[in-house]
Amino acid sequence: MISRQEQFDLAIVGAGIVGLAHALAAVRRGLSVVVIDRDAQANGASVRNFGFITVSGQERGQVWRRAMRSRDIWLEVAKPAGIDVIQRGAVVVARRPEARAVAEAFLRTEMGEGCLLLEPDELRGRYPQLAGQDFAGGLWSPHEVRVESHEAIPRLAAWLAERHGVAFRRETAARSIAPPDIETSRGVVHAGKVIVCPGDDLATLYPERIAQYAVTRCKLQMMRLADPGFRLPVSVMSDLGLARYAGYAALPEAAALRRKLQVDQRDALDNGVHLIVVQSADGTLVIGDSHHYATTPDPFASERVDEIILDEFSAVFGGPTPRALERWTGIYASASDRTMFVDAPQENVRLVMITSGIGASTSFAIAEEVIDELFGSTAADARKIA
Ligand SMILES: Cc1cc2nc3c(=O)[nH]c(=O)nc-3n(C[C@H](O)[C@H](O)[C@H](O)COP(=O)(O)OP(=O)(O)OC[C@H]3O[C@@H](n4cnc5c(N)ncnc54)[C@H](O)[C@@H]3O)c2cc1C
Structure with a gap:
């Protein structure tokens, strides 16, 4: 069971690349972070992909710029996290x-x-x-x-835990969210703010919000x-x-x-x-x-x-x-009309979903934007990010 004493600045639901990218952006700002995932180990799109961090060919404008920025962050974290850049x-x-x-x-x-x-x-x-x-x-x-995703994702998570003190709650499903309480299958987690990065789970958390984006x-x-x-x-x-x-x-x-x-x-x-x-x-x-x-x-x-x-x-x-x-x-x-969205289903909660096959290539940049918006260093709001 989860200790009732713990209180985090930020809880992240989902330990795929989108969740881990948000954990990185948050610890870089000195925030305390807990990541909650229902699986024992990474098993979603983030470990099934090519590990191909693609820049050329990304949609012109913002997506291409996010890919450039994300590529730079992959190169920054690869060595300290023990991730091999293979090509x-x-x-x-x-x-x-x-x-x-x-x-x-x-x-x-x-x-x-x-x-x-x-x-x-x-x-x-x-x-x-x-x-x-x-x-x-x-x-x-x-x-x-190019990184080997099924090795890179666990190494990134291990480095975030060991080097940056990110807490991981695995084999733990998040059921409902009302900050500062996140109700999970293993008890309540306490965090001031929450970012939900559920991958292709369209049904568990905020299904009616996800449906608005025709996902x-x-x-x-x-x-x-x-x-x-x-x-x-x-x-x-x-x-x-x-x-x-x-x-x-x-x-x-x-x-x-x-x-x-x-x-x-x-x-x-x-x-x-x-x-x-x-x-x-x-x-x-x-x-x-x-x-x-x-x-x-x-x-x-x-x-x-x-x-x-x-x-x-x-x-x-x-x-x-x-x-x-x-x-x-x-x-x-x-989604046919967007590559990602950020939604604000509740105060202090953000729902982040990449809706095309480019999450490995763009998540790090998107996470920086979402953390800046949620913790208030820029004037952007969630709709502007989407
Ligand atoms: C075959 C394939 C090839 C691809 N190739 C590339 C590529 O080369 N380059 C590229 O940039 N992108 C590629 N992509 C896309 C990229 O992999 C995805 O965009 C990205 O992995 C999505 O990351 P995610 O964290 O949202 O999802 P996921 O990796 O699926 O992680 C979501 C996590 O959330 C957890 N979760 C969901 N709901 C809950 C809940 N209620 N409680 C607890 N845990 C929950 C799940 O257990 C899961 O671990 C590819 C995708 C696939 C499938």
Whole structure:
């Protein structure tokens, strides 16, 4: 049972990346923090993802700036928290002239600063691992960072506990909130303010507030492939990513690419497939993914969807496809008209939800904004953050 004596400045519900990012921003201001999570260990989207901290391709403006800031914070905390940065930078392989045109248009925007267009020969020269056929070029970005999420998230939590005194209440479900009381499955926790970061749980806390943002859930299929025998210094994407990631897809040039993909790769578009390939320290590759939307997605990973992902892998990398060692699905909260929201359901309570697949890339910056607003160092209010 939880001691009735303890009183914290801030209680956070949810120990995924969003909750941990808020814990970090709070302890940096000297606040005392307790994190409450119903699971014994991290098990949600934050440990099922690529660990791909993506900057290039994020929606132009605020989201892109948040990704830049969050990337910087990942680099600040990685070493002290014992988190390995496994890859730096990304390459988007343009398989078609229409994809190259999107990459060129991106480079003409302010987001293209520091990025480069690689001619096909240059691309193959720098990255001989990309042995597919008929590339039209590649977009190289220096901004990205890749961490191994299923190690990074527990290490971040352990470091917050050991170095910064954050208290963790695991295997503890938060049931209702009325600051300074948070009623949990293991007794009452006391905190002056509360931030709820529930991931894709749309039903337990403040369901009527969440419903206002028309949130549903998105299921993704992922695989780990055996070590292909090469080392990949950068994360890799392809044309399908240029048609999907908002920072590329919103450019006028992306319309022609989408039309071409409708003809060439209809199955991929219908299943929300785009290719991301990252490599782990042991040489294995994490690849994905797909996007299927439902209030309660079915739990089944379709072999056909995996084949579509593997076909794109093979078009980019050529050669024999390494065998799959693991397959899993992940779910995140999703809204069609926003990438996140901050709601104020009660005084001294904030509800923070990332509603697209970019939580690893943007949470640290969002958390700084929410903590500033809630503890009063800026004039912003919760609606301005959303
Ligand atoms: C397959 C996949 C790939 C992805 N790839 C990327 C990527 O490469 N880059 C990127 O930036 N993003 C990526 N994302 C998105 C990113 O992972 C999510 O946006 C992010 O992890 C959401 O974090 P979270 O903390 O909100 O959710 P979660 O990690 O799901 O954590 C929520 C936590 O809240 C707890 N909880 C909920 N309700 C309660 C309650 N009432 N009481 C106690 N505990 C509660 C849950 O137990 C859970 O631990 C991907 C997502 C998936 C699924």
